[in-house]
Amino acid sequence: MTRLADRLGLALPLLQAGMGAVAGPELCAAVSRAGAGGTLALYKEPPARAARLAREVAAATSCPFGVNVVPEVTGPATCLDQLRAVLPELPRSAFVTSFGLPDADAAQAVQAAGHPLVIQVGTVTEADAALGQGAAVLVLQGTEAGGHLLGRLPVDRLLADVRARHPDAVLAVAGGIATGGDLADAIARGADGAMAGTLFIPVAESTAHPTFKQRVIEAVADDTLITSLFHIGWPHRPHRVLRNPLVTADQRAPATFIATTRVDGREHPIPRYSAAAPGNDTTGRIEEMAMYCGRSCTRVTARHPAAVTVARLRQEYESARGPRTTSPSPANGTPARTSGSRKPTRIQER
Ligand SMILES: Cc1cc2nc3c(=O)[nH]c(=O)nc-3n(C[C@H](O)[C@H](O)[C@H](O)COP(=O)(O)O)c2cc1C
Structure with a gap:
């Protein structure tokens, strides 16, 4: 379908972001079964618990899924301990995502275990370094993204800069993706796929607090x-x-x-x-x-199960990839075209 989907064995070129307090085994497994890249957040999980959570996911899906580390928060030693505990629990098809550059030891541990390493970056310099570490996929995070920010560039600008330097790299964008139209537009602009986080906060299997889900909706x-x-x-x-x-x-x-x-x-x-x-x-x-x-929360409107959310996005993506008339996105990073429901007013959505 795209190089991202091929590389990670996905039916849809979309990764669900590992998100602390949100992306536990249920969400990860449900997204994975739906054909996208479900990802388990390890965040600050102690290694033994991280291994148990990974086992739960492996038992709940036979489709590819990922585990996510945040080396900047854990520090390199704990990140390596998490990986040493989790890697033996992963099926061959699993991948590992890192928020920011991992330590060389962590990168080597993932690669030695035979799993693709997906590194999220926010600058061109970090993109160069991540490819130097052997990343199979780069996730380019723009300032539109929810959560902690790795750089200062809007996603389209970062994508254009990194694509110009690395024509053959497998690139996903993060920030601004909530519909199949958003995904199709990102691919039309040179990405191989995307990562979405906010889209998955309100879904049924997410462990976000109900108030958090409601506020995102x-x-x-x-x-x-x-x-x-x-x-x-x-x-x-x-x-x-x-x-x-x-x-x-x-x-x-x-x-x-x-x-x-x-x-x-x-x-x-x-x-x-x-x-x-x-x-x-x-x-x-x-x-x-x-x-x-x-x-992207503007286009996030429902608490459906993950399977419904991913199926809707896939349908929108496939119809958006029909005969295309999309012009390039304007410089402010606003998508040229999106599909899916929007929120004209907050009152209407309540
Ligand atoms: C609630 C929330 C928690 C997040 N936690 C993590 C995390 O633990 N690890 C990580 O790699 N990225 C984390 N992120 C950032 C995502 O990787 C990604 O950059 C972001 O979700 C993309 O933008 P979007 O949320 O607009 O789709 C988080 C994002 C959100 C919204």
Whole structure:
């Protein structure tokens, strides 16, 4: 279908982003069974638990899926420990995605185990380095994306720059993808596929907190903004989130505990300004927590099961790839054409 789909063995050239607090085994397996690249977030999971979660996915799907590491958060030693625990649990067809450049040891461990390494980058320099590390696929993240941001360029600009330097690289874009029309447009502009995160926050199998899901469904692009406010646990990395009372406040409130999340029966307190997103096991002042969300939220409208979301996107993509009349995207990164439902007003979507 495209080089991305061929390389990773997918029916559709779309990866679901690994997302802490959102992308557990159920979401990963459901997206994978639907033919896209379901991905399990390992984020800060201790190695033994990470291995157990990967086993759960492997038992629930026979289609390719990925596991996602965030070396910048775990540090290189823990990232390697996670991989050493998880890699033996993966079927041959699995892939590993990394948010930012992994350490050389981590990259080697993935490659020695025979799995394609997918590296998400935000700059041309990082793209060069990721290919130097042997990445099978690069994910080019633009500033439209939800979550932590690796660069400062809109996605179209980054794609054009990296494609010009690396005509044969397998490139997926991240940021601004929520419909099959978005995906088809990205491919028409030189990508081999895409990664989407925000699209999957509200789906039935996602473990995002119900309030987080609802806010994404209601939001339009201008309800998101880039901030550095939610720095505790992941400093020095700007992130795109939904506006909330903390983001718009004139004065900083103290970084006291505002919520609790439960993992394997143990309670973990969450301070105000924590990087942790609210999951379905979180209680407390959910509205004050970091709700990562991309500008694509404008076109995210439903809480369907993942299979329905992926099937809809596939249908839109296939019909958009019929006879094409699309002109190149304008310089501001607004997609030239999209399909799927939109949110003319927030009230209508409620
Ligand atoms: C709620 C949320 C959590 C995220 N967590 C991670 C993560 O744990 N690892 C990672 O590689 N990327 C993470 N990302 C970023 C995605 O990899 C990707 O860049 C982004 O979702 C693409 O933009 P979109 O959300 O507009 O589709 C996260 C994004 C969101 C929205």
